[in-house]
Amino acid sequence: MDKVYQYIEENKDMYIKWLQELCRQPSVAAQNRGMKETADMVQKMISEHTHAKVELLETSGYPVVYGEINTGKEKTLSFYNHYDVQPEDPLDLWNSDPFGAEIRDGKIYARGVADNKGNLVARLAAVHAYLNVYGEMPINVKFIFEGEEEIGSVHLDEFKEKYPEKLKADGCIWEFGYKNPDGRLQVSLGVKGMQYVELRCKGANIDLHSANAAVIENPAWRLVWALQTLKNDKEEILIEGFYDRVLKPDEAELELLEEMIYEEEATLKRLDLDNFLLNLTGVPLKEKLIFQPTCTICGIESGYTGEGAKTVLPSEARVKLDFRLVPNQDPAEISKLLRNHLDKHGFEDIEIITFTGEHPAKTDIHDPLVQTVLQNVEKVYGRPPTINRMSPGTGPMYILCQELGIPAVSLGVGNDSSQNHAPNENIKVEDYIQGIKMMATIVHEFAHTGKD
16 A cells, blocks of 8 residues: 555645635535535546546435446445535634635644545545556445535435435445544444434413513423423433433443543543533443433523513523434434423423434444454554444434445544534644545455455
């Protein structure tokens, strides 16, 4: 691989330029801003830089950009990424244009550079470098780049049903990846699932003067009382049946937790906090992060929250919740359990609007793709990786991979303070170049896994 690494070094300015060009094109799925232009741009990049056969595969939402290099070889490796990004708000907290892709102090700053355009382009660059050194790929390659990940991959099931043959592969490199504060690469072998819901409580048909609070029910208070039944101060979720399907970590997974590096002090310092929930530390902290489900209030809206005072009795209250799920919890079942719980506690009137539902997913650590990745990280990064049995985050890994028997592994070009979904999102230029080398190495070594 030395020739490939040398080629990447010699052409790193070009690869950086590719990434800057893509980051300068807004692609905010939630606002339908720049989505067609970005899909067309990604299609062109795949075609020009990898000579893959490329299609825009339509769904009821934004298209999936699909590219395929069919070498006729025995193995197929797919790359799943997404070309959509989060909105850039709040603008006043950015130190440069969110879509300027400015380089400062060895970092590229842009909305989507870490999540997920840096990884998307790194994988194209890796294939480009390999082709230019060796002339052909040692395996078949598929690029599956969707445009709705940041809004819950709402039409990915439709894509899967319409184009099942496009998903077939012997392994998939998933979209995300970061480094620890100590610089060691994280390799994740799964993701938590999620059920995202909104609860709505309605009162009078209009907002009223708060003097009426003496005799008119306040939906904000009612919603608060309902929320209070969901979780206690020990962080235990009180929905009956919620934990019934939760799989406890097995002996091998507990060993991984022991070995997993989680920089507690650095994380607390970066977040300006004194301690983690329940004062957890060590293995219990990591076990809670990776193997336990959550119930999180993501946002509450009711009445007047602007400057100054406005004495109002709101007519409606809303709260958005996400439940992060672990194997073998089912998102649809969680919604039913939530409905039953609210009804049992006298809150039949509170409406549940269900949004994203994602199953949890994990890959066998002994799978050949996993071993290919783990055995070659030190070759590129100079240090062995830290292994996350599952990421605490969520994505549509189950429906594209594990449900179909396809192993998936996540690693990428982010850092511990990439600030995904926040102002000043960034990646380090050095990490980006290393990520290109790592992807090229995986392609090369996976082709020979299992051969003498």
